[in-house]
Amino acid sequence: MKNLSKLRLSYALCAASLALIAASPALSQESVRIGYVVSKTGANAGGATTSTIPNYELWVHEINEAGGIQVGDQKLKIEVVEYDDRSSSEEAVRAVERLATQDKVDFILTPWGTGNNLAVGPIFDKYGYPQIAGTSVTDRAPDLAKRWPNSYWLLGTGGSYAEGFVDLLVKLREEGKIGDEVAMASIADGFGIELSTAGRTALQENGFKLVYDQTYPLGTQDLAPIVNEVKALNPDVFIAFSYPPDTLGLTDQARVLGFNPKIFYTGVATAFPLYKDRFKDAANGVVSLGGIDPNDEKVKAYIAKHKEVTGKEPDRWASFMTYAGLQALQQSIEQSGTLDKEKVSEVLRTGTFDTVLGNISFDNENRQVPNIFTVGQWQDGEFVGLVPTDKEGSGELVFPKPEWPAAQ
Amino acid sequence: MLTNAILSGLTMGGMYALVAMGLTLQYGVSRIMNLAYGEFVIAASFVAFLLFTSGGLSPLVSLLIIVPAGFAVSYLVYGILLTPLVRRARSREALEADSILSTFGLLFIVQGLMLVFFGGNYTSYSYFNTPVQILGTTIAANRLVVLGFAVLFGAACYFFLMRTRTGVALRAVAVDPIAAGLVAVDVRWAAALAFALGGAIAVTGGVLVSMFLTFNANIGVVFTMKALIVVIMGGVGNVAGALAAGIILGLVESFVATFVDPGLTIAVTYAVFLAVLLVRPGGLFGTAK
Numbered sequence: 001m002k003n004l005s006k007l008r009l010s011y012a013l014c015a016a017s018l019a020l021i022a023a024s025p026a027l028s029q030e031s032v033r034i035g036y037v038v039s040k041t042g043a044n045a046g047g048a049t050t051s052t053i054p055n056y057e058l059w060v061h062e063i064n065e066a067g068g069i070q071v072g073d074q075k076l077k078i079e080v081v082e083y084d085d086r087s088s089s090e091e092a093v094r095a096v097e098r099l100a101t102q103d104k105v106d107f108i109l110t111p112w113g114t115g116n117n118l119a120v121g122p123i124f125d126k127y128g129y130p131q132i133a134g135t136s137v138t139d140r141a142p143d144l145a146k147r148w149p150n151s152y153w154l155l156g157t158g159g160s161y162a163e164g165f166v167d168l169l170v171k172l173r174e175e176g177k178i179g180d181e182v183a184m185a186s187i188a189d190g191f192g193i194e195l196s197t198a199g200r201t202a203l204q205e206n207g208f209k210l211v212y213d214q215t216y217p218l219g220t221q222d223l224a225p226i227v228n229e230v231k232a233l234n235p236d237v238f239i240a241f242s243y244p245p246d247t248l249g250l251t252d253q254a255r256v257l258g259f260n261p262k263i264f265y266t267g268v269a270t271a272f273p274l275y276k277d278r279f280k281d282a283a284n285g286v287v288s289l290g291g292i293d294p295n296d297e298k299v300k301a302y303i304a305k306h307k308e309v310t311g312k313e314p315d316r317w318a319s320f321m322t323y324a325g326l327q328a329l330q331q332s333i334e335q336s337g338t339l340d341k342e343k344v345s346e347v348l349r350t351g352t353f354d355t356v357l358g359n360i361s362f363d364n365e366n367r368q369v370p371n372i373f374t375v376g377q378w379q380d381g382e383f384v385g386l387v388p389t390d391k392e393g394s395g396e397l398v399f400p401k402p403e404w405p406a407a408q
Numbered sequence: 409m410l411t412n413a414i415l416s417g418l419t420m421g422g423m424y425a426l427v428a429m430g431l432t433l434q435y436g437v438s439r440i441m442n443l444a445y446g447e448f449v450i451a452a453s454f455v456a457f458l459l460f461t462s463g464g465l466s467p468l469v470s471l472l473i474i475v476p477a478g479f480a481v482s483y484l485v486y487g488i489l490l491t492p493l494v495r496r497a498r499s500r501e502a503l504e505a506d507s508i509l510s511t512f513g514l515l516f517i518v519q520g521l522m523l524v525f526f527g528g529n530y531t532s533y534s535y536f537n538t539p540v541q542i543l544g545t546t547i548a549a550n551r552l553v554v555l556g557f558a559v560l561f562g563a564a565c566y567f568f569l570m571r572t573r574t575g576v577a578l579r580a581v582a583v584d585p586i587a588a589g590l591v592a593v594d595v596r597w598a599a600a601l602a603f604a605l606g607g608a609i610a611v612t613g614g615v616l617v618s619m620f621l622t623f624n625a626n627i628g629v630v631f632t633m634k635a636l637i638v639v640i641m642g643g644v645g646n647v648a649g650a651l652a653a654g655i656i657l658g659l660v661e662s663f664v665a666t667f668v669d670p671g672l673t674i675a676v677t678y679a680v681f682l683a684v685l686l687v688r689p690g691g692l693f694g695t696a697k
Contacts, residue, residue: 041625
């Protein structure tokens, strides 16, 4: 155990030296101190390095390049204090507490993922920091918004995604394009459980027949048995509420095994640039959560800037919510003209902000962004938002899904 | 459906077996319980990815570079990092405990290096991913390649250990290092060789799985765990045992996923593992001590 305690010690030393570096110039308010805790290592790192970390870096870069945030009559640059939570929620809680009490940062950005955001919620609330979560999908968002009045849940509820998709299916069935049979596979972990529960309810309420409804454990490497079995059932619709490795694995197997249902839906990572890079033309027609309006000027500018600063494109789902949350925070600091957390929170709660998601306001019961795209589809290299259909810039579903192209 | 399940199980099992063979050499002969084993597997996946995307080099060709490199790196790791532990250890048990702690540190170093060079992103590329028809069912060509390599490596290792003088020396060290020393086997050399061979097999596995699995810098531990189960199930140090245990696990997982419930694969894996240990505590091919 000696090595273990040494390891702890070295982490502590790292943290202490980071804190020292960060703490030294803060005698008079010459900068805005922003802290964050994200999963740079561990199981969550894949998601955090796609949706969260690049956006934090982009935002800080943009502000500092422009000379800082306008706070009252001063222009203050951003100074960052960051920690790695190693994908452990205990570590995330400790680090957020440290940011609040020892580093005394002005604002704290949220960690990646649903679990960690739920874990750190009480700490944000205790010290009065606004918690603007861009990567949390939870059906409890409305309750949480009540319990922690300074929390915002930009990614919405699992139910909204499942229901948005089922609405789309209902419409297709009314048009006589698909039958009643739906196959659903989901990962036995937070996101998969929440989404599949919501999906199952919505499907059954609307009279769909679940011909296949199975979960698979985290870290499943062989997805061929699932695809083979579903293929034999020949449903019109296949839904997978999956995590990144299995999203890619399921798509890959479906292509290899020639399973091409009329609607093919996969979960997290479908909207990642990785998916497009990996499958190229084969991505066309695949449906998933999220989506954007590719003709919107703000969206285009954001994607270009993201690529320029971080060297890669943003994903077409949570990246947008994350960045919009940062823009809202910045604007509420500028509008309130102070770094006082309470005054900034007041503006956050009631104001309207010009963001990459359009003009948004959190002035509602559940502190969510109303009217975000919940269902999207890859169409010629862009992940186009489809549902809600009445949202400005929403695209038309390409139906049925085109054949998988021949092997790459 | 049955042929599907068998083929899918064989290819997955071939991968488990291949990855576990390296660990069984390292653990069985060198007595190093290498917790950083999976990190070496993933590091090779990243190198193969890099050579493929930037150099256009087929992963199968890049094996020619990566496997010798893996051998050399493992040899150096043993020589520089682990020899002092071996020299100091009073007994086999003490060496095992020390090696667990030091390779635990190594795990973080290798993982940290991968994070610095490649970031925490998921990585995936497509190579040789064409459907092949066998016995009326379809399977991806790259998975057949992995199965082929697993059998090839298994056979080569078996031949090497059973039929060559060096192989006999390695086996002797696995059974009893002191007695092996008395009959003029250079124990330290044999242990270093086995560790390096194990490393070479680990990177082979890494290159091959990179063709069809999505990986990132943090999933090495998954491979270490799976390999450890296979190694213990097959009998520590027994290459044929690793091959058999790997393929059994692959088949069991695939059958459970196809005919019972994909949610139970992990539970069944451990149930089989426990059952084998209850009946044969030394592993399938192991000798009870």
